[in-house]
Amino acid sequence: QKEVEQDPGPLSVPEGAIVSLNCTYSNSAFQYFMWYRQYSRKGPELLMYTYSSGNKEDGRFTAQVDKSSKYISLFIRDSQPSDSATYLCAMPAGGTSYGKLTFGQGTILTVHP
Amino acid sequence: GAVVSQHPSWVICKSGTSVKIECRSLDFQATTMFWYRQFPKQSLMLMATSNEGSKATYEQGVEKDKFLINHASLTLSTLTVTSAHPEDSSFYICSARSGRAGNEQFFGPGTRLTVL
Numbered sequence: 001q002k003e004v005e006q007d008p009g010p011l012s013v014p015e016g017a018i019v020s021l022n023c024t025y026s027n028s029a030f031q032y033f034m035w036y037r038q039y040s041r042k043g044p045e046l047l048m049y050t051y052s053s054g055n056k057e058d059g060r061f062t063a064q065v066d067k068s069s070k071y072i073s074l075f076i077r078d079s080q081p082s083d084s085a086t087y088l089c090a091m092p093a094g095g096t097s098y099g100k101l102t103f104g105q106g107t108i109l110t111v112h113p
Numbered sequence: 114g115a116v117v118s119q120h121p122s123w124v125i126c127k128s129g130t131s132v133k134i135e136c137r138s139l140d141f142q143a144t145t146m147f148w149y150r151q152f153p154k155q156s157l158m159l160m161a162t163s164n165e166g167s168k169a170t171y172e173q174g175v176e177k178d179k180f181l182i183n184h185a186s187l188t189l190s191t192l193t194v195t196s197a198h199p200e201d202s203s204f205y206i207c208s209a210r211s212g213r214a215g216n217e218q219f220f221g222p223g224t225r226l227t228v229l
Contacts, residue, residue, distance in 0.1 A: 006156075008154065036220075041204070041223065041225065042222050042223060043117075043119075043206050043208075043220035043221050043222045043223050044157070044206075044220050045220065046217055049217075088156060088157070097217070098210060098217070098218070100147065100159055100162060101147075101157075101159070101218065102159075103156040103157045103158075104156060105155065105156045106154075106155075106156050108154070
């Protein structure tokens with residue numbers, strides 16, 4: 001079993017839709033949970049991160065963590081074509097915010113006009 | 114955010130040759146750099162972690178003699194793929210982190226290696 005599982009999709013939605021992206025993990029030591037966005041043939045960029053359980057909102061993006069279920073989500077409201085990218089969840093080792101990262105497989109998202 | 118560059122962005126080489134990829138932190142000092150490999154439609158897989166001035170730590174299954182990593186300065190790390198073969202064709206991405214606790218990794222734009 002992989003430490004971090006993510007549905008690769010692909011996911012295709014119309015502009016304006018609410019997008020839900022999810023990951024599950026098996027290592028209960030993870031404390032920080034990150035979401036990266038990666039455009040085609042580019043390096044990942046950090047979108048959001050949360051610590052422990054709860055919600056965090058940043059503009060159109062909301063990250064949720066449910067540690068009891070080992071389940072994390074990223075919601076995108078009012079999705080735009082510019083949101084089309086691969087979204088990767090990642091968790092740093094050792095319960096820190098800066099340990100080596102374990103990535104999910106990534107979900108390919110396409111938002112069509 | 115901090116900027117990390119990679120050079121070259123794309124390289125094509127013949128089987129059996131060696132290729133060097135550079136990773137630079139442009140506006141901060143990176144005490145730790147990471148090298149990842151990403152195959153098409155797959156996730157990033159950590160290859161090795163390098164700390165400035167010391168030997169790299171390789172992940173299980175990564176051949177240290179094939180993937181030579183040098184982190185000689187606080188702003189530069191290099192990955193050399195020795196005797197490259199077609200199965201080494203991949204997208205290689207580096208990231209860099211400063212020594213301050215809690216700092217995130219900043220990723221480079223990646224280098225696409227094609228071995229013919």
